[in-house]
Amino acid sequence: MEIEAVEERLRENPDDLALWDEYGGRLRERGDTRGEMIRLERHRARTSPARRDPLTREIAALVKEHKATWDAELPQGATVVARRYGFATGVAVEWSDDAPVEIERVLRSPFVTALRIKPPEGSRDYWDEEGDDLDNGGEPLPSSDVDTGALATLNLGRLTELDLSYLRIGALGARTLAVSSYLRGDASPGRITTLDLRYCAVGDSGLQALAESPSFGGVRRLRLQRNRISAKGVPALHRFEHLVELDLRYNEIGAEGVRTLLDAPFAGSLVLLLLHRADVGDDGAALLARAPQLPPALRVLWRCL
Numbered sequence: 001m002e003i004e005a006v007e008e009r010l011r012e013n014p015d016d017l018a019l020w021d022e023y024g025g026r027l028r029e030r031g032d033t034r035g036e037m038i039r040l041e042r043h044r045a046r047t048s049p050a051r052r053d054p055l056t057r058e059i060a061a062l063v064k065e066h067k068a069t070w071d072a073e074l075p076q077g078a079t080v081v082a083r084r085y086g087f088a089t090g091v092a093v094e095w096s097d098d099a100p101v102e103i104e105r106v107l108r109s110p111f112v113t114a115l116r117i118k119p120p121e122g123s124r125d126y127w128d129e130e131g132d133d134l135d136n137g138g139e140p141l142p143s144s145d146v147d148t149g150a151l152a153t154l155n156l157g158r159l160t161e162l163d164l165s166y167l168r169i170g171a172l173g174a175r176t177l178a179v180s181s182y183l184r185g186d187a188s189p190g191r192i193t194t195l196d197l198r199y200c201a202v203g204d205s206g207l208q209a210l211a212e213s214p215s216f217g218g219v220r221r222l223r224l225q226r227n228r229i230s231a232k233g234v235p236a237l238h239r240f241e242h243l244v245e246l247d248l249r250y251n252e253i254g255a256e257g258v259r260t261l262l263d264a265p266f267a268g269s270l271v272l273l274l275l276h277r278a279d280v281g282d283d284g285a286a287l288l289a290r291a292p293q294l295p296p297a298l299r300v301l302w303r304c305l
Contacts, residue, residue: 003023003026003027003030006019006022006023006026007023007110007111010023010110010111011110011111011113011158014084014111014113017042020038020042020085021038021042023035023038024036024037024038024039024042024085033062033066033069033070033086034066034070034085034086034087036062037059037062037063037085037086038085038086040055040058040059040062041059041085043055044056044059062086063083063086066086067086070086070087070088071088073105073108073109074088074091074105074106074109075093075102075105075106077093077094077096077102078091078092078093078102078105078106079091079092079093081114081116082114084111087109087110087111088109088111088112089111089112089113089114090112090113090114090115090116090161091106091109091112091114091115091116092115092116092117092118093106093115093116093117093118094117094118094119094120094121095117095118095119095120095145095146095167096120097147099117099150100150100153100154103115103117103154104155107155107158107159112158113158113159113160113161113191114159114160114161114162114163114194115159115161115162115163116163116165117162117163117164117167118166118167119143119145119166119167119168120145135171135172137205139170139171139172139203139204139205139206139228140168140170140171140201140202140203140206140227140228141170141171141172141201142168142169142170142171142172142173142201143167143168143169143170145168146167146168146169146170146173148169148170148172148173148176149176151169151173151176151177151180152176152177152179152180153180154177154180155180156180156181156190156192156215157181157190157191157215158191159190159191159192160191160192160193160194161192161193161194161195161196162192162194162195162196163194163196164196164197164200165196165197165198165199165200165223166198166199166200167200168199168200168201169200169201169202169206170200170201170202170203170206171201171202171203171204171205171206172206173200173202173206174197174200174202174203174205174206174207174209174210175205175206175209177210177213178206178209178210178212178213178215178216179209179213180213180215181213181214181215189214189217189218190213190214190215190216190217190218191218192215192216192218192219193218193219193220193221194219194220194221195210195216195219195221195222195223196223197210197222197223197224197227198223198224198225198226198227198247199225199226199227200227201226201227201228202224202227202228202229203227203228203229203233204228204229204230204232204233204236205233206227207224207227207229207233207236207237208233208236210236211236211237211238211239211240212236212239216240217239217240218242219240219242219243220242220243220244220245221243221244221245222237222240222243222245222246222247223245223247224246224247224248224251225247225248225249225250225251225274226249226250226251227251228251229248229251229253230251230252230253230254230257231253231254231256231257231260233253234253234257234260234261235260237261237264238263238264238265240266241265241266242266242269243264243266243269243270244266244269244270244271244272245270245271245272245273246266246270246272246273246274247272247274248261248273248274248275248279249274249275249276249279250276250279251279252278252279253275253279253280253284254280254281254283254284255280255281255283255284255287257280257284258280258284258287258288259287262287262288262291262293262294263293267291267293267294268293268294268295269295270294270295270298271295271297273288273294273298275288277305285302285305288302289302289303289305
């Protein structure tokens with residue numbers, strides 16, 4: 001099997017340890033020090049805790065010596081935030097005019113499955129209500145720093161985690177991002193399980209578009225803190241059928257939104273639901289406290305608020 005085929009299989013089955021052992025052997029034959037990383041880390045995993053310290057020091061020394069070489073294939077502005085066996089698995093890129101090209105390069109790295117797109121340094125903060133700019137339909141506008149059209153060019157097919165937190169894409173940017181899979185002719189369900197949109201200002205229409213996109217059909221952890229979502233936007237959440245974690249803080253959905261949320265197919269599977277009493281009102285809090293659809297632990301939590 002060619003080494004590229006092994007990498008493809010590892011992307012699909014990242015916990016296949018026997019395949020990692022085979023891959024490590026191939027890399028050592030090619031003189032790639034990450035093959036030695038695989039051997040050392042696999043050896044450490046099989047060693048008793050009391051005897052791991054020498055292996056841990058050897059691994060740390062190897063990373064320190066070769067990290068720059070391993071990351072040379074990434075764009076200069078990219079930052080590695082997670083690794084496995086020396087390979088980058090999570091990368092952060094600051095948004096700019098060049099960001100789409102840089103992201104394309106990042107995603108060529110064989111095992112990058114988590115992407116963080118950061119707002120440009122010095123961009124305007126949107127922590128306060130008066131910082132919201134709205135279009136004629138009352139939906140949030142994107143930041144002037146974000147070229148929403150470029151969002152449609154992003155290839156999300158290999159990602160399992162996408163973090164856009166604090167990048168104000170607005171409702172228009174969310175709608176544009178949602179069509180990226182269609183522009184590539186890809187209507188199959190995406191691999192993304194974690195989607196972080198805190199402070200992205202996607203609004204009701206942006207959330208609806210994202211919920212309808214195949215790229216986000218498998219999301220299990222959804223972070224929507226402060227996105228101008230109202231009761232009108234809550235029905236879109238029903239499309240995220242596999243949710244186990246949902247952050248809706250600082251979105252005023254009221255009691256009406258709570259009723260709609262409790263009808264969602266994932267209501268009984270939630271292990272984490274983040275909302276403030278101010279977001280739902282006293283009536284909404286009472287509904288959550290006694291809702292039979294929610295797991296008991298979540299109901300008890302609302303009785304204590």
